[in-house]
Amino acid sequence: MRSAAIFLLFTFAFMLNSFAQEIDTKKLDSFFYALKDQNKSMGSFAVAKNSKIVYETSTGYSALSPDSILASSATQYRIGSISKMFTAVMIFQLIDEGKLSLDTKLSKYFPQMPRAQEISIxxxxxxxxxxxxxxxxxxxxxxxxxxxxAAELLDTIAKRKLHFAPGEKQQYSNSGYLLMGYILEKITGKKYSKLLETRIVKKINLKNTVSSIANNLGKEEAKPYRMIKNWNDIKDIYFPNVIGVGDILSTPADLLVFINALSTGTLISKASYAQMSTFNGRDSFGMGLISVPFYSQVGVGHNGGTYGSYSAVYYFKESGISIASCINGLNYPLNDINIAVLQISNGMPFKTPNFKAMQLTAEELKAYSGVYVNKMLPFKMTIAENNGTLTAQATGQSAFPIEAVSKGVFKFDGAGIVLEFNLEKKKMTLKQGGQKFIFNKQDN
Known part of the structure; x- marks a missing residue:
């Protein structure tokens, strides 16, 4: 549900010509074994070809305390904003049934919202x-x-001015999907969890997908963790706050069944699916879906991110391949995991990364310690050595460990951060998300 987890952007390069070949499951095993061996992820993953699941695996644990429980295909994960796909499908089901239209105004259900008479479904x-x-x-x-x-959540939205006039721009907003979840309940007279069960789960025989369960009350629910030397507990979003927005529990296998059923017309009409999957630009949102470019292919799906879970599900019509990832412990960029799975599944050249860090002494690490500043940014970066580990900490944020990958180059895979040091010039370059910022080391 966090905006940082919304876009997955792949670089176009060359045309794929291997759609018909079998998926190399041994190479997938090798990649996921490396992730597990180096504590790069805990989660579950699946791949389907022409709607048939051909690969499933899990890494790490669904819970570390009070008892260690290995993750499995039955482990349920919070799928964050992928929940919006389910909400959008049920809205389109009501449209197909003539109970709602795309032009219906928000004022019909929530007139207290700002400019509600101008905002449509x-x-x-x-x-x-x-x-x-x-x-x-x-x-x-x-x-x-x-x-x-719910009254407080609605009041929070109602009291704030719009960011822009309705229809003027496109900007990710969880509020719209919260309101649609409530609209579903108003029109049908049923709770969102019951609607999900009857309109989607039972219709396509999903085995492990539910909504409206408070944190860690599901029997198979994975607990969220963050890597700081070891896996540490995270206090996640309180999920009853985000019903219809990001609360659903599911598995990779169920997500693949769902997205393939959606794309083949099992859940909504062809006309409604066409509306869901129409995009105004390469990086834009459709109506409950995002476009996913991968070389010559363009898929559809969605990402999800809470404070402690990460997920993705994508379907590519050209190759018939769909993939799903559900993660409760991430120490390597989700985007890189998904790209690797797609490359292997499409028969492209792929070499499993070497995740092992360079070993440096405490004295060598101390040479990088200090406070680094960039006058254009409102925070400082503190680099510190602690018991043979180098950590980085932005002002007001928690410290995170960084690993040496070559001389003067460190990384934090959990956030896709690379730090490059020039000790002679007392400079540090931070690279993340295609951007880079140069920091100067402060004198003691």
Whole structure:
């Protein structure tokens, strides 16, 4: 549900010509074994070809305490914003049934919302409403980790001005999907969890997908962890705050059944699916789906991210390949994992990365220690050596470990961060997400 987890962008390079070949499951095993062996991820993964699941695996643990429980194909994960796909499907089901239309105004159900008479269901689905984001726009990011009644959530949205006029721009907003979850309940007179069960889960025989369960009450639910030397517990979003937005529990196998059923017309009409999967630009959102470019192919699907879980599900019509990832412990970029799985599944050249870090002495690490500043950025970066480990810490944030990959180059795979040091010039370059920033080391 966090905006940082929304886009998956692959670089176009060359045309694929190996759609018909078998998927190399041994190479997939080798890649996931390396992730597991180097503590790069804990989670479950699956691949389907022409709607048939041909590969499943799990790494690490669904829970580390009080008892260690290995992750398995039955482990359920919080899928974050992939939940929005389910909400969008049920909205389109009501449209197919004539109970709602894309032009229906928000004022019919929530007249207290700003400019509700101008905001349509179309705007809510496509993130063009202009509504504030009740998850990401609040100053206190821990606010969403504590329980809030529906009335308070609605009031939070209603009291804030729009970011822009409805339809003027496209900007990701969790608020639109919260409202659509409530609209589903108003129209049908049934709870969201029951609608999910009857309209999707039972219809396509999903085995491990549920909604409206509070944190860690599901029998098979994976607990979230963050890597700081070891896996550490995370306080995640309080999921009853985000029903219809990012609370659903599911598995990679169920997600593959879902996205393949969606793409083949089992859940909604062809006309509605065409609306869901129409994009205004290469990087834009459709109505509950995002476009996913991968070399010559363009797939559809969605990403999901909570404070402690990460997920993705994508379907590529050209090759018939669909993949799903559900992760409760991430110490390597999810984007890189998904690219690797797609490369292997499409028969492209792939070499498993060497995840092992260079070994440096405490004295060698101390040479990089210090406070680094960039006058254009509102924070400092503190680099410190602690018991043979080098850590980085931005002002006001938690410290995270960085690993040496070559002389003067360190990385933190969990956030896709690379730090390059020039000790002679007392400079550090931070690279992340295709951007780079140069910091100068402060004198003691």
């Amino acid at each position: 179309r705007n809510l689905l496509s993130h063009t409403s202009g509504l504030m984001d009740y998850v990401n726009d609040v100053v206190d990011k821990d606010w969403i980790t504590n329980p809030h009644p």
